[in-house]
Amino acid sequence: MNRFDHKKYRPFxxxxxxxxQWPDKTIDKAPTWCSVDLRDGNQALIDPMTVEQKKRLFSLLVKLGFKEIEVGFPAASQPDFDFVRALIDENMIPDDVTVQVLTQAREHLIDRTIEALQGVKKAIVHVYNSxxxxxxxxxxxxxxxxxxxxxxxxxxxxxERVCHHTDTEWRLEYSPESFTGTELDFAVEICNAVVxxxxxxxxxxxxxxxxxxxxxxxxxxxxxxxxxFCGEIKHRDCIEISLHTHNDRGCAVAAAELGVMAGADRIEGTLMGNGERTGNMDIITMAMNLYSQGVDPQLDLSGAEEIVEVVEACTNIPVNPRHPYIGELVYTAFSGSHQDAIKKCLNRYDEGDHWNIAYLPIDPRDLGRSYEAVIRINSQSGKGGVAYILESEYGLVLPRWMQVEFAKKVQARTENESRELKSAEIWETFNQAYLDNPECATLVSYKLERSDKDYLTAVIRQNGQEQEISGEGNGAIHALTQALQAELGDAVEVNEYSEHALSSGSDAKAVTYxxxxVAGQPHYGVSVSEDTVAANLNAVLAAVSPVLAARATEAA
Incomplete structure (x- = not known):
């Protein structure tokens, strides 16, 4: 029997x-933001913040650019009262920032609230009732x-009370609590009476x-x-409509955005959505949504790591690594096809262009992230991600056929070790496979004579043994393959070739792929040298080395 009885609920x-009108509207400017991290967010914590934690979070909110900050419910507890007093007495509130405090519509709570605010320059008294x-x-x-x-x-x-404190610039905020569960005509009636x-x-x-x-x-x-509501309320030109959405259905950000399209001027929420039950509206997500559409959010969210660090330290709640925009993994691609698309788009992107990168809705650098963190390598990764790491961090521009070959080695290692590989480990894998392989044959010396044909004499070393080989052909590489073919008795043919400089200047090194x-089987080689010809020859030797080693073993 199905005990999940949906019939006890009814549609809203x-x-x-x-x-x-709202479906045809777009948001073209940021709303007024009010952070409620220090009040609504704090009351939802298992262990409420200490005064020192609140000070640290308040300082972050100011740094991010919030001009309205709800700092507590000073009549509800002594720590809240002490924190409000500390902000005022220690002159922590900038002149352009207004603090907001919450109180129920009860006389002794209002008196205590006004007492907490004595001496403040600008304040919003937030009154509510159900x-x-x-x-x-x-x-x-x-x-x-x-x-x-x-x-x-x-x-x-x-x-009556604020009129006795004329040195403070006072504003009133009123909330009909559970507005969504209030008949609309009554919400307008009670708000008209308050106005x-x-x-x-x-x-x-x-x-x-x-x-x-x-x-x-x-x-x-x-x-x-x-x-x-906006169409029915009186004195609309004297009213700032504010929204405070919760996330019980997982739609707080969407509701806030559509609410602004419907006429709201102001948004209350918290950083990363901390709050009771499933949380408050996430200001960072909504602000970055605006940013991604070319709208200035009027908040400086460029220091993502600092924001995460402070919020986690003050709330003791870890930030989900998949949290929109600011989570550790949101700009990270493991999928091979995603990595390849990102790499190709980034290679085409020029500073000053409109951002249009596959799988990246915004430029990670705008939040203080680096491109190096975008692509990470595990067993699900592909050639594009591996190639991006080698190019962005080590300057190696692998041709596509080399990407395919090397990606197999990386995947084999990730599968064998059952974990992600760091960029240094990818470089280590490349070195071991191609550049620092002790079994590779290397060029000791060479002499290249050019005429109608190029004649090459070379001394090569492999496993401590040296030998001289020679051959002629159309260019140094062809001459070497002819010499190796004579040595091995099998056809040696170069199918793919690519080279590029690793730096500029007279002492620049070249890398050859x-x-x-050899006998119909593919082999790959890479070499780096200040001598371009030597780089070409060593890359061929590196590719043919497994066959040379096998023949030497057979001969022994």
């Missing part, structure tokens, strides 16, 4: 709205009129924060709620 009702149907009917057992009275009374108390009591102006707007305290619907329905056929 659609909003009756005609000629909705308005949702389920809260009214099942928790408080109150009628609508009683809920409105609580809100208006709380706002009146704040208004009338406070008396905002265009120069000092009231903030009406519409929280998805619990995410209850798809993001499009939330956007309908916001558009409907060779694919040779």
């Amino acid at each position: 009702p659609a909003v009756k709205i005609e000629n909705r 308005t949702s149907t389920v809260q009214r009917e099942q928790v408080f057992c109150m009628e609508r009129e009683q809920i409105v009275d609580i809100a208006v009374s709380g706002v009146r108390m704040v208004k 009338q009591e406070w008396g905002p102006s265009q120069d000092n707007k009231i903030i009406l924060n519409l929280p998805a305290t619990v995410e209850m619907s798809t993001p499009n329905i939330f956007a309908d709620q916001i558009e409907w 060779i694919k040779a056929q």
Whole structure:
């Protein structure tokens, strides 16, 4: 029997709205951001932050560019009160930053809140009370009129008290808690009453924060709620509409984005989405979403590693390595086809071009990451990723046929060791296979005489034994293959050849890649030398070395 009974749930009702406008809108500027890491984020922690941890996180938020920061619920606990006082007494709040504090609409809590804020330059007092149907009917057992009275009374108390502290620039924020579960007409009714009591102006707007305290619907329905509310609320020109979405359905960022399209001006959230249950709206994700569309997020998120380090240290919550934009692995490709596509796109990219790189929605460098971290090598990787590592870190531009050959050796090692290979280990594998293989035949000396044909005499060494060989052909490589063919008694033919300089200048080294056929079997060789001819000859010898060694063993 299926015990997963969906019939006890009912769909969230659609909003009756005609000629909705938000689906045709785009976001062309950043909203006003308000970080609630130090309040909403903090109250969701198993071990709430200490005052020192809060100071560290506050400093980071200021550095990132937040101009509004909710710093706590000072009437709820002594640590919250002490932290707010420390910010003020230690002059930690920049002149362009406004701190925000939360309080319920209750007299003793409001008094304690104002006490905590004495001497602050700019403050937002955030008042809230529950308005949702389920809260009214099942928790408080109150009628609508009683809920409105609580809100208006709380706002009146704040208004009466702040007028005695004229050195502070005061703003009011009001939240009908669980806005998503509140009838829309009632949400407008209670907010209109709060606006009338406070008396905002265009120069000092009231903030009406519409929280998805619990995410209850798809993001499009939330956007309908916001558009409907914005169209019905009075004195819209004196109001800043704020959103505070939670992530119960995993759609907090989407809901916030659609809410801005529907008319909201301001967004509350946390770094990496920390918060109760499944968390708050993730400001970093939404801000970087804007950035990826060519919109300035008005936040400096370029120091990803510092952000992760501070948040983890202050919250004791590790950041998921797949976290959007800022996770350790989000710009890392293991798949061979992905690696190849990234490598080809990066090779075509010029600074100043519009970013258009396969599998990378933004330039990792914008977050302080490097291209070296983009491609990592394990058993799922392919030739493109391996080639990218060798080119970007060691200057070797492997031709495609060499990429295919070397990728097999890398894959064999990753499978054998059952782990990812670091770039240094890839270089080590390449060296052992081609450049530092003690069994390779090497050129001791050579003499090249040029006429109608090129005549080569060379002394080669392999496994401590030297021998002289000679041959003629059209160029040094052809002459060497003819000499080797005479030595082995089998056809030796170079099928592929590629070379490039490793640096510039008169002392630059050249690297040569060779694919040779010996008795119909492919062999590969690589050589690096300041002498281009020597590099070519040694690459051929490296390729043919296994056959030379086998014949020497047979002869012995």
